[in-house]
Amino acid sequence: MSRAYNFCAGPATLPEAVLNQAREEMLDWRGTGMSVMEMSHRSDEFVQIAETAERDFRELAGVSDDYAVLFMQGGASSQFATIPLNLLPEGGSADYVNTGIWSKKAIAEAKRYGDVNVAASAETSGFSEIPDQASWQTRADAAYLHYTPNETIGGLEYDFIPDSGSVPLVADMSSTILSRPMDFSKFGLVYAGAQKNIGPSGLVVVAIRKDLLGKARSNTPTMMNYQVIADNGSMYNTPATYSWYLAGLVFQWLKAQGGVTAMAAVNERKAKKLYGFIDGNDFYANPIKPRFRSWMNVPFTLADESLNGEFLKGADARGLLNLKGHRSVGGMRASIYNAMPEAGVDALIDYMTEFAKERG
Amino acid sequence: MSRAYNFCAGPATLPEAVLNQAREEMLDWRGTGMSVMEMSHRSDEFVQIAETAERDFRELAGVSDDYAVLFMQGGASSQFATIPLNLLPEGGSADYVNTGIWSKKAIAEAKRYGDVNVAASAETSGFSEIPDQASWQTRADAAYLHYTPNETIGGLEYDFIPDSGSVPLVADMSSTILSRPMDFSKFGLVYAGAQKNIGPSGLVVVAIRKDLLGKARSNTPTMMNYQVIADNGSMYNTPATYSWYLAGLVFQWLKAQGGVTAMAAVNERKAKKLYGFIDGNDFYANPIKPRFRSWMNVPFTLADESLNGEFLKGADARGLLNLKGHRSVGGMRASIYNAMPEAGVDALIDYMTEFAKERG
Numbered sequence: 001m002s003r004a005y006n007f008c009a010g011p012a013t014l015p016e017a018v019l020n021q022a023r024e025e026m027l028d029w030r031g032t033g034m035s036v037m038e039m040s041h042r043s044d045e046f047v048q049i050a051e052t053a054e055r056d057f058r059e060l061a062g063v064s065d066d067y068a069v070l071f072m073q074g075g076a077s078s079q080f081a082t083i084p085l086n087l088l089p090e091g092g093s094a095d096y097v098n099t100g101i102w103s104k105k106a107i108a109e110a111k112r113y114g115d116v117n118v119a120a121s122a123e124t125s126g127f128s129e130i131p132d133q134a135s136w137q138t139r140a141d142a143a144y145l146h147y148t149p150n151e152t153i154g155g156l157e158y159d160f161i162p163d164s165g166s167v168p169l170v171a172d173m174s175s176t177i178l179s180r181p182m183d184f185s186k187f188g189l190v191y192a193g194a195q196k197n198i199g200p201s202g203l204v205v206v207a208i209r210k211d212l213l214g215k216a217r218s219n220t221p222t223m224m225n226y227q228v229i230a231d232n233g234s235m236y237n238t239p240a241t242y243s244w245y246l247a248g249l250v251f252q253w254l255k256a257q258g259g260v261t262a263m264a265a266v267n268e269r270k271a272k273k274l275y276g277f278i279d280g281n282d283f284y285a286n287p288i289k290p291r292f293r294s295w296m297n298v299p300f301t302l303a304d305e306s307l308n309g310e311f312l313k314g315a316d317a318r319g320l321l322n323l324k325g326h327r328s329v330g331g332m333r334a335s336i337y338n339a340m341p342e343a344g345v346d347a348l349i350d351y352m353t354e355f356a357k358e359r360g
Numbered sequence: 361m362s363r364a365y366n367f368c369a370g371p372a373t374l375p376e377a378v379l380n381q382a383r384e385e386m387l388d389w390r391g392t393g394m395s396v397m398e399m400s401h402r403s404d405e406f407v408q409i410a411e412t413a414e415r416d417f418r419e420l421a422g423v424s425d426d427y428a429v430l431f432m433q434g435g436a437s438s439q440f441a442t443i444p445l446n447l448l449p450e451g452g453s454a455d456y457v458n459t460g461i462w463s464k465k466a467i468a469e470a471k472r473y474g475d476v477n478v479a480a481s482a483e484t485s486g487f488s489e490i491p492d493q494a495s496w497q498t499r500a501d502a503a504y505l506h507y508t509p510n511e512t513i514g515g516l517e518y519d520f521i522p523d524s525g526s527v528p529l530v531a532d533m534s535s536t537i538l539s540r541p542m543d544f545s546k547f548g549l550v551y552a553g554a555q556k557n558i559g560p561s562g563l564v565v566v567a568i569r570k571d572l573l574g575k576a577r578s579n580t581p582t583m584m585n586y587q588v589i590a591d592n593g594s595m596y597n598t599p600a601t602y603s604w605y606l607a608g609l610v611f612q613w614l615k616a617q618g619g620v621t622a623m624a625a626v627n628e629r630k631a632k633k634l635y636g637f638i639d640g641n642d643f644y645a646n647p648i649k650p651r652f653r654s655w656m657n658v659p660f661t662l663a664d665e666s667l668n669g670e671f672l673k674g675a676d677a678r679g680l681l682n683l684k685g686h687r688s689v690g691g692m693r694a695s696i697y698n699a700m701p702e703a704g705v706d707a708l709i710d711y712m713t714e715f716a717k718e719r720g
Contacts, residue, residue, distance in 0.1 A: 004393025008400045011601055016387065019395055023386040027379050033364030033679055035379055037560040037606070040368045040682055073433040073562060074583050077597035081581035109582055195598055200397040202433060202562045202600025219579065221441035222469055223434055237437035238555055240562025240600065241371055246397075319393055322400055 005344035008322035009152050009297060009335040010175070011195040018249040018339075037242040041235055046245075050234075053248030060254055061177065062184045063207050068230040070206040071244050076102075076174045076193040078224070079204060080109035083170060083189065085220040087212060088114045088143045095119040095142040095167070099158075100127050100151035101328060102172060110146070113217075117142065127154045129289040133162055144168040144188060150176035150294050152196070153326040155286070155333065157294035161186050168212060175296050177205070178254060179338060180264035188212055196296070197337050199247035202240045254338065263338050270336050270345045271295040277349045283360035284352060301331040307359055308332070314355060320348055365704035368682035369512050369657060369695040370535070371555040378609040378699075397602040401595055406605075410594075413608030420614055421537065422544045423567050428590040430566040431604050436462075436534045436553040438584070439564060440469035443530060443549065445580040447572060448474045448503045455479040455502040455527070459518075460487050460511035461688060462532060470506070477502065487514045489649040493522055504528040504548060510536035510654050512556070513686040515646070515693065517654035521546050528572060535656050537565070538614060539698060540624035548572055556656070557697050559607035562600045614698065623698050630696050630705045631655040637709045643716035661691040667719055668692070674715060680708055 006013040029036050032045055039046040054069050063069060072078075083106075088094050093115040096107045099122045110116045120136040122129065138145060145164040150157040152175040161183065162169060168188025177192040184190070189208045195201035208226055216225045223229075228236050257263060275293055278284040283303045286293065302311060308324075311332070315323050325331040336345055366373040389396050392405055399406040414429050423429060432438075443466075448454050453475040456467045459482045470476045480496040482489060498505060505524040510517040512535040521543065522529060528548025537552040544550070549568045555561035568586055576585045583589075588596050617623060635653055638644045643663045646653065662671060668684075671692070675683050685691040696705055 002393065003387060006394050006398055008398065008403075010598060011398055011400060013398050014395065019387050023383050026383040026386065027363060027376065033362060033681065034366050035374065038366055038368065038371055038373050040371065041561070043368075043682070073435070073438070073600075075433070075597045078433075078581065078583040081583065085581070112579065112582075193598065195601075200600075200602045201401070201598045202603055219472065221438065221445070221581070221584065222472075223438040223441065224581065237435045238370060238553065238561045240433075240560075240603070241555075242560045242602070243562055243600070321393065322403070 004319035004321045005340070005347055006321045007334040007336065007340070007348070009196070009326070009333060010193070011201050012335055012337050013339045014199070015250065015253045015339045018246065018253050021249055022246060036245040039241065041238050041241050046241060049245050049248055053244055053251055056248065056251035056255060057205065060251055060260055061207070062181065064185065067184070067207045067209050068213065068226070070208065070226065070229045071234040071239055071247075072204050072206055072229060073202060073240055075201065075204050076172055076191060077105070079172070079191045079206065080106045081113070082224045082226070083144075083146070084110045084113035085224055086216045086226050087168070087170070087189070089215070090114070090217065092143045093117055093139060093141070095138045095145040097131070097136065097145070097147040097162070098122065099130060099148055099156055100154040102151055102153065102174075103148040106146060106148065106172060119145070122156065126287070127151070127156055128287050130156065130158050130292050133160070138164070138167070140165070140167070142167050144170045146170040146172070148172045150296055152297050152335075153329060154288075155294040155297045155299040156288055156292055157296070159291050168209065175337075178260055178263065179267050179296060181260050194243060194247055196335070199250050200243050203243035203247060205247070266342060267295045267336070267338065270340070270342055271298065274298050274334065274336065274345055274349065277352065281352070281356055283356035296337055297333055297335050299325055299329065299331055299333045303360065305330075310359065311355055315351060318347070318351055320351055362679075364679035364681045365700070365707055366681045367694040367696065367700070367704075367708070369556070369686070369693060370553070371561050372695055372697050373699045374559070375610065375613045375699045378606065378613050381609055382606060396605040399601065401598050401601050406601060409605050409608055413604055413611055416608065416611035416615060417565065420611055420620055421567070422541065424545065427544070427567045427569050428573065428586070430568065430586065430589045431594040431599055431607075432564050432566055432589060433562060433600050435561065435564050436532055436551060437465070439532070439551045439566065440466045441473070442584045442586070443504075443506070444470045444473035445584055446576045446586050447528070447530070447549070449575070450474070450577065452503045453477055453499060453501065455498045455505040457491075457496065457505070457507040457522075458482065459490060459508055459516055460514035462511055462513065463508040466506060466508065466532060479505070482516065486647070487511070487516055488647050490516065490518050490652050493520070498524070498527070500525070500527070502527050504530045506530040506532070508532045510656055512657050512695075513689060514648075515654040515657045515659040516648055516652055517656070519651050528569065535697075538620055538623065539627050539656060541620045554603060554607055556695070559610050560603050563603035563607060565607070626702060627655045627696070627698065630700070630702055631658065634658050634694065634696065634705055634709065637712065641712070641716055643720035644712060656697055657693055657695050659685055659689065659691055659693045663720065665690075670719065671715055675711060678707070678711055680711055
């Protein structure tokens with residue numbers, strides 16, 4: 001088939017222009033006679049690729065020199081341990097907000113390293129809204145406040161950045177990074193698995209305020225020590241060079257699209273269009289309070305769940321792929337990250353319209 | 361330029377056929393309309409890719425069902441901590457053999473987690489030979505015996521598998537895996553960063569005997585717990601899918617070459633040819649005792665070190681790349697892994713002959 005519209009939550013669709021460039025450069029990067037994946041990570045060529053990617057990321061996300069930007073491995077799930085190992089002192093306590101499956105995972109792992117205070121939970125609303133910050137039971141002496149700006153599985157997204165006062169704010173931005181402008185100076189640490197808005201899996205980008213470096217516990221694995229990774233420019237050992245290169249291509253593509261401000265306009269339009277359609281059609285439903293609906297991950301259900309299989313089969317036949325919701329929540333989910341073109345959302349709505357007409 | 365001969369120690373050259381296939385499949389893997397890097401790791405397509413890669417690896421390396429094969433992230437350097445966290449009980453002791461820079465790194469990290477006994481060291485010979493096993497001061501109650509079959513930087517390689525009795529034998533095979541047949545049943549755990557003989561960086565393949573699973577310390581990060589990774593088929597979180605796919609292509613290529621027996625014949629021929637030339641030419645030298653010379657990494661020096669720059673420049677001009685030795689030892693190093701064709705070694709010898717004639 002030709003290129004499909006792939007609504008997978010991650011690994012997710014990538015810009016076709018990026019894949020085309022990667023294909024062109026596969027056997028010979030700019031006359032070097034080598035693929036990027038064959039280059040020494042310490043070569044002038046790769047260092048240039050790596051530094052350009054970091055510079056472009058900083059520019060896109062608005063990350064100042066007060067932060068170190070790290071290109072690490074192991075995904076966000078490794079960060080769930082890396083963060084307390086680096087930022088939660090023995091005997092200390094950290095605040096977490098529970099808004100769904102990914103924050104729960106972060107909480108469970110952090111609890112293995114110290115006292116975790118769940119300052120607020122969306123559980124009471126069935127994970128349909130973000131608890132009002134006025135109700136959060138945060139602690140002034142917390143080592144940090146961790147939250148998940150966008151829950152990839154539940155499709156629940158903050159429409160505000162929490163005010164953590166002098167407590168460092170830590171955010172798992174895996175599924176929302178670079179989808180819109182934001183004030184980076186409000187964060188102590190941001191991390192994002194690459195496989196949604198950045199590039200292929202196997203890479204996690206971390207931006208940490210430099211004053212938070214150097215606090216790792218003595219038993220922290222060296223490869224999880226932010227200070228060590230920062231001191232070595234993310235090359236303490238061989239990094240995931242090809243993923244780093246592809247992330248760099250995505251950053252260049254984002255810049256060519258007009259950066260995160262332009263992306264935000266497209267992303268908002270895509271999301272509003274899809275939620276608007278769902279709300280206006282009795283056959284489909286989304287359970288999230290409108291204010292907190294994710295721009296990136298749009299879960300929806302069919303009025304008749306017994307038609308789920310047929311819906312997915314028809315979608316597949318049209319090249320609308322990976323619409324099945326996460327096994328923990330069922331239903332459908334359309335992930336519409338930066339790289340999903342607006343035409344993909346239009347095609348999905350066309351199909352949903354037709355399916356509801358014929359089968360609803 | 362056309363494809364160069366890339367002698368980099370890692371990330372290293374890959375088979376041109378593998379890169380060609382990756383290029384062909386970049387935008388559309390077998391009619392799915394997706395790149396492999398855009399596929400859900402839980403999709404039928406990717407699970408098939410992943411399982412085929414594991415099966416081929418087992419077949420090539422001779423790994424029985426007594427072992428779990430894990431596709432992890434973080435490189436061999438992460439394993440330096442992962443191994444003691446999983447295999448060295450609090451208060452226990454482990455034996456290590458020091459044969460160069462990589463074993464030293466493994467030792468330094470292990471010391472952070474418990475008592476490490478350096479059972480033998482090649483330091484007394486200036487790292488020019490492997491100490492006779494009869495002289496090793498191993499302990500019968502060691503949790504494991506760790507060694508480095510091939511030292512990538514020093515070019516020092518074991519020509520035997522140590523006999524560890526009932527103590528599990530642990531090997532960092534990053535730079536020698538799949539280069540020849542070996543009796544896998546002698547090992548408790550084998551690990552290998554992919555970026556030499558397996559594929560791109562960002563992947564580390566671990567084979568662990570199943571009776572060694574389930575012993576991780578309570579504070580082990582979940583992502584470093586072998587039992588968790590094994591129980592989840594290396595998909596506890598999103599794995600490095602594209603690297604895994606490329607590793608699979610390399611395994612298929614290896615099988616098409618005739619497997620590790622055929623590779624061993626080529627590798628031995630390449631190494632003998634290059635060492636034979638070095639030994640027969642007064643202008644070049646290799647310091648390693650012949651028995652212990654690496655088939656994979658061939659360090660050599662020029663009689664006149666002031667000509668190093670000129671040698672490298674001339675090599676670059678001919679498309680013979682990355683011959684500079686590691687900064688810690690100087691001189692030159694030609695890494696001639698599985699993917700380096702014999703013609704690359706011939707081209708190197710031709711150049712070395714000419715350079716010695718003109719400038720020696």
